[in-house]
Amino acid sequence: MNRFRITRTGTYLTIQDWGRFHYQHLGISPSGMMDPRIPEALAAVIPQHQNQFLEFAYVGPSLKVEQGAIKVSVGGQCNIFVQKNNNTQIEHAPYTSINLFEGDELTIHSTINSVYGYIAFENGLGLEPCLQSFATDTKAQIGSVNRPLQIGDQFKISQDVSSWELQSNEEVNILKQTNFKVHPGPQLHYFADEVVQSFVSSPYTITTQSDRMGLRLEGEPLKSHVSHDILSEGILPGCIQVPSNGQPIVLMRDIPCTGGYPKIAILDSEDISKIAQLPPGTKITFDF
Amino acid sequence: MFFKGINHYGNLGLILDFGSNSSQPISQEVNTVFALLQGLDLSQLNIIPSFNKIVVSFQNSQDRNQAQAVIEHTLAKANLTNSQKDRKTWNIPACYEDSYALDRERIQATHGLTKEEVISRHTGVSYYTYYIGFMPGFPYLGDLDPSLITPRLATPRIQIPARSIGIAKEHTCVYPKVSPGGWNIIGQVPFNIFSLEHSRTSLFLPGDTIQFQSISEKEFIQIQSKDLAFDEVIKEFSQ
Numbered sequence A: 001m002n003r004f005r006i007t008r009t010g011t012y013l014t015i016q017d018w019g020r021f022h023y024q025h026l027g028i029s030p031s032g033m034m035d036p037r038i039p040e041a042l043a044a045v046i047p048q049h050q051n052q053f054l055e056f057a058y059v060g061p062s063l064k065v066e067q068g069a070i071k072v073s074v075g076g077q078c079n080i081f082v083q084k085n086n087n088t089q090i091e092h093a094p095y096t097s098i099n100l101f102e103g104d105e106l107t108i109h110s111t112i113n114s115v116y117g118y119i120a121f122e123n124g125l126g127l128e129p130c131l132q133s134f135a136t137d138t139k140a141q142i143g144s145v146n147r148p149l150q151i152g153d154q155f156k157i158s159q160d161v162s163s164w165e166l167q168s169n170e171e172v173n174i175l176k177q178t179n180f181k182v183h184p185g186p187q188l189h190y191f192a193d194e195v196v197q198s199f200v201s202s203p204y205t206i207t208t209q210s211d212r213m214g215l216r217l218e219g220e221p222l223k224s225h226v227s228h229d230i231l232s233e234g235i236l237p238g239c240i241q242v243p244s245n246g247q248p249i250v251l252m253r254d255i256p257c258t259g260g261y262p263k264i265a266i267l268d269s270e271d272i273s274k275i276a277q278l279p280p281g282t283k284i285t286f287d288f
Numbered sequence B: 001m002f003f004k005g006i007n008h009y010g011n012l013g014l015i016l017d018f019g020s021n022s023s024q025p026i027s028q029e030v031n032t033v034f035a036l037l038q039g040l041d042l043s044q045l046n047i048i049p050s051f052n053k054i055v056v057s058f059q060n061s062q063d064r065n066q067a068q069a070v071i072e073h074t075l076a077k078a079n080l081t082n083s084q085k086d087r088k089t090w091n092i093p094a095c096y097e098d099s100y101a102l103d104r105e106r107i108q109a110t111h112g113l114t115k116e117e118v119i120s121r122h123t124g125v126s127y128y129t130y131y132i133g134f135m136p137g138f139p140y141l142g143d144l145d146p147s148l149i150t151p152r153l154a155t156p157r158i159q160i161p162a163r164s165i166g167i168a169k170e171h172t173c174v175y176p177k178v179s180p181g182g183w184n185i186i187g188q189v190p191f192n193i194f195s196l197e198h199s200r201t202s203l204f205l206p207g208d209t210i211q212f213q214s215i216s217e218k219e220f221i222q223i224q225s226k227d228l229a230f231d232e233v234i235k236e237f238s239q
Helices: A037-042 A193-201 A269-276 B024-038 B061-077 B104-111 B115-123 B217-225 B230-237
Strands: A002-008 A014-016 A053-057 A062-067 A069-075 A078-083 A089-092 A097-101 A105-111 A116-121 A154-157 A179-184 A204-210 A214-218 A239-241 A249-251 A263-267 A283-287 B005-009 B013-017 B044-049 B053-058 B089-095 B127-132 B139-142 B157-160 B164-168 B171-174 B179-181 B184-188 B209-215
Touching: A002 A069, A037 A069, A037 A116, A053 A105, A069 A105, A078 A097, A105 A116, A179 A269, A193 A263, A193 A283, A263 A269, B005 B061, B013 B061, B024 B044, B024 B053, B024 B061, B024 B127, B053 B061, B089 B217, B089 B230, B104 B115, B104 B184, B115 B184, B115 B209, B209 B217
Parallel strands: A179 A283, B089 B209
Antiparallel strands: A002 A062, A002 A154, A014 A053, A053 A116, A062 A105, A069 A097, A069 A116, A078 A089, A078 A105, A179 A263, A204 A214, A204 A283, A214 A249, A239 A249, A239 A263, B005 B013, B013 B053, B044 B053, B089 B184, B127 B139, B127 B209, B139 B171, B157 B179, B164 B171, B164 B184
């Protein structure tokens, strides 16, 4: 038996996988990783990840091996340190395998010019799926663990690591962009031509009121000449909805399943991961 | 037939349009088409019905484009007037007493109704379940007696107690869990309406009919203390 404990949560530490599907008609959101490109890159280092990843935002966690040994890899732009049992400290690079033995403590510092980072574990985290997925939706309290992780949470990985040989993925290329291609939203006609012109010609700033549910933007207000209140209809990650204050919200992975605001546009699905990584204060532009 | 056509919804989605209004006949057609789509094996990720739309999402645009052709072909020859099978009729106990009805007195004042009138008008209608949305297991029910139609709260509450019965516009609902929300709270149900332990997950499903029955606070506490499992609730309160 191998066991580790969370000794620092950082911010917004949750378990995520590729998403929970086929339940949105019951009001259950897809959830899943905000930036799946990173776990995809980690899979080359830790192929036996069992689809059980830790996701953190801004500040990474610390975890300490209490029994046995585990093999992990960290993805994202961040500094990674291991405090060894003998009190030496070793720095590791992202997308390399890290062997952690009894008493070792892994600490991940803040994400650099980005938001989300991930940890992959060989043989997973010993979790049972909830509605066919390991992902945590903290607002709906659904998941293998139905809340953000807390200090003291323990994980037991029964299978031992197969090889301590170091592995790395040298070909990680996580692109960053601030101009986003969008598709017409179902209520695009709720907005007059000159309003749509503002939407594509002026920058919008990502505000601090942004999380796994959505990114609230601030910029030229987008007023509808029809209504800001529609009959609620199905929404998907990437939908850009505009409430009555005219400030658009980009819906992300923990979406409410239906929404009653008009949608001016829908982000290209490829770009949801990219926009997720832009910290508050970043100016972005849209283009049809 | 209300179905108007299918449009793209971003690069991975489709939206099926059933017009711009909401009504029970439209919803019945939406839910008939929903059941039809579920049976088609479209490689979809999600099918999301609402009052007058169905959104379907896919993993990639190739799957989406193939599915669009299949859906168009299927709907062209389908009989959408078929009524749904497996619908349940519920008789749900509800307590409208002060401790569970945060907004009832304000509703009375707004509409010039007595407490008994609010209760009898809310329990006097057999509600149709339009769809489940907003949060896990949250049913959109309707339509309210016109004298109870009330706008949402101007400022939503940060925390609404689990199992609360709300009204907003021409609809009524039950909050499955503690949640922020803007519906006017007029009562509470004495058991869970969402369960991960039961295959149904959501007690109420689209097309179900729900009639509330007023119970006293004493009866409420009595039923609540039994902590009924879904199977017991289904056995005791549905047909």
